[in-house]
Amino acid sequence: MAWVDTVLQGLLLGGLYALFATGLSLIFGVMRIVNLAHGDLSILAAFLAVVVVETVGWNPFLALILVAPLMAALGYALQTLVLNRLLGQGILPPILVTFGLSIIIQNALLETFSADSRRLNPGGIETASLALGSGLAIGWFPFITLAVAVLILVGLQLLISRVSVGRAFRATSDDQEAAELMGIDNRRLYGLAMALSLGIVAVAGVFLGIRTTFTFASGPDRLLFAFEAVIIGGLGSLWGTLVGGAVLGIAQTVGAKLSPGWGILTGHLVFLAVLLWRPQGLFARARRVD
Amino acid sequence: MTSSTAPIQVERTTRASRAGLAAGAIALLALGSLPAWGDPSTMRILVEFIALLVLAQMWNLLAGYAGLVSIGQQVYVGLGGYALIVLADDLGVNPFLAVPLAGVIAAAFALPTAALVFRFHGGYFAVGTWAIGEVYRLLIANTPALGRGSGRTLKAVFPLARETREVTTYLLALAIGVAALVAVYAFLRSRYGLGLMAIRDSEPGSETLGVDVFRTKLVVYVGVAFGTGVTGALIYLNLLRISPDAAFSINWTAYTIFIVVIGGLGSLEGPLIGTALFFVVRELLSDYGAWYMILLGALAVGVMLAYPQGLWGIVAERWDLRFFPVGRRVRVD
Secondary structure, eight states, X not given: OHHHHHHHHHHHHHXXXXXXXXXXXXXXXXXXXXXXXXHHHHHHHHHXXXXXXXHHOOOHXXXXXXXXXXXXXXXXXXXXXXXXGGTTSOSHHHHHHHHHHHHHHHHHHHHHHOSOOBOOOOSSTTTOEEEEETTEEXXXXXXXXXXXXXXXXXXHHHHHHHSHHHHHHHHHHHOHHHHHHTTOOHHHHHHHHHHHHHHHHHHHHHHHHHHSOBOGGGHHHHHHHHHHHHHHHOTTOHHXXXXXXXXXXXXXXXXXXXXTTOHHHHHHHHHHHHHHHOTTOTTOOOOOOO | OOGGGSSEEEEOOOHHXXXXXXXXXXXXXXXXXXXXXXXXXXXXXHHHHHHHHHHHHHHIIIIIITOOOOSOTHHHHXXXXXXXXXXXXXXXXXXXXXXXXXXXXXXXXXXXXHHHHTTOOHXXXXXXXXXXXXXXXXXXXXXXXXXXXXXXXXXXXXXXXXXXXXXXXXXXXXXXXXXXXXXXXXXXXXXXXXXXXXXXXXXXXXXXXTOOHHHHHHHHHHXXXXXXXXXXXXXXXXXXXXXXXXXXXXXXXXXXXXXXXXXXXXXXXXXXXHHHHHHHHHHHTTTSTTHHHHHHHHHHHHHHHHOTTHHHHHHHHHHOOOSSOOSOEEEEO
8 A cells, every 4th residue: 555655646746747847848849949947937936935925924825826927927028038039040049048047047046045945834735635545645735736737737728729829839839930921920929938838837836835845956856857747748748748747756756665865866767768768758749750 | 283383272270370379389388387386276276277178168069069959068077077086996096097087987978878868859958968967966876885975085196295196187187178179179170070060050961961960979979978077087186075966066067058158159269268257257256155157147148149159259250360270261362
């Protein structure tokens, strides 16, 4: 039963990773860039929530009402003022600029909030659990995280299939030039995609901060886990990110149970194994060969 | 028929490169004789300077010429450093001789690593190399023989007199710096370098012209791993104390990228200017914690947005200066 419990906890942890992965996957899907500051932006959101909690005295969940739109606005500004200027210059400039941002954000967080680890306290729910019988129990908070991840994925699915902005996302993803010829304003669209991505990242960052402690340096790991979930699930597959997150989460909890210190490493090794034996991921969307 | 009578000549040197060669020879003479007249603190700073310069030249070759934008070069700094400790302390190899050997070990690890990371392209190559960096860091942090998370100390140099160690380390660093510069320059001027630049400009185009893209990239990746590994060993020969968190820190790659981007990607002069600027900014802001990284990051982002060719690119274009010409110019008499 202990192993079933471990796998169950890993599955729920996967919900959190799916939240991180969704934003990354969206950006890559729409504009074919990898935002290397993705993880650090989530930690920035968590610190912003700390500020809101400490100054206004709100519950961290409520703080998201401020933090998520703020991060979305930052995303729109980042894309339209900075990243759009690098369009059409090849792969190198967006990688280097987002990497520079990653290092800037980390060190700015260090200077502003010191190296101390922080945590967001939602007032009891993080320790409450739901008994499933025969000794199994799941935490309410991990369950809520997974539910939110599923809700966000359903929302995104509806957006890209039913709403005109979402259809424009898909059109640009399939063929940027043709989409432009059809009258789609690429630059504004990219701004919206980044805003959406960072809005989701804000949710992920705050949920991370409730689940565990974080420091200024927690960002890169978030980026790597998100990336691994995307690759395991299969590039371009929205639901694949949920499966990828779950596989990564289970690998980490099972690894940690086998030997403390091997949790994260086991996650990485499973990722490498998937890369070797199924490089297109578990749920790759059928794609045109570039 | 001699080439002087031919109507068309291909020039591979410039006036600046000939003057630069003379200036370089004088500078090398001055630097080589430094132990006779300089103090140990200058030598220590120069070892660090040369180490960062070589890391920058290596990353520049990888990203600026081969288009392999790796965020995981700290792997080879760390592997080089640990290889030095194992070779010198556990296997009894002379610690100075162990430095180039550490590069060979780093290159040996680069081959299987390439098999994994070459499955990625562009942005995913960048994150993929970063993830591999974490794998190596965690593997070493979980290895008892390598001191786990707390790392190890290089003990093999303890019997040496402090001055002998410092002077030898410095001269070794100087040799590594010169060798790296000459090797990169010679490689870029060779036909492989020409193939490499063709790949950078158009991968499918170069393939149709007969350039073996995969092979060329692999040679560069493994060669750069060797150079980075040697530098990692040099860094830890200078520091004497290694830990997985420091040796496999993303900061090695961050310093390197900022240096190359600010100085000028895709030129040999750029990293030189970038490294000098890095040291100036770091010294000026040494009392302000991590602000130098914020400033350097902002400078790199600004340069990327406004002058993608970097500071050297501006100078080279304005005055048509090329101290290390890797191209060919056709002159019609």
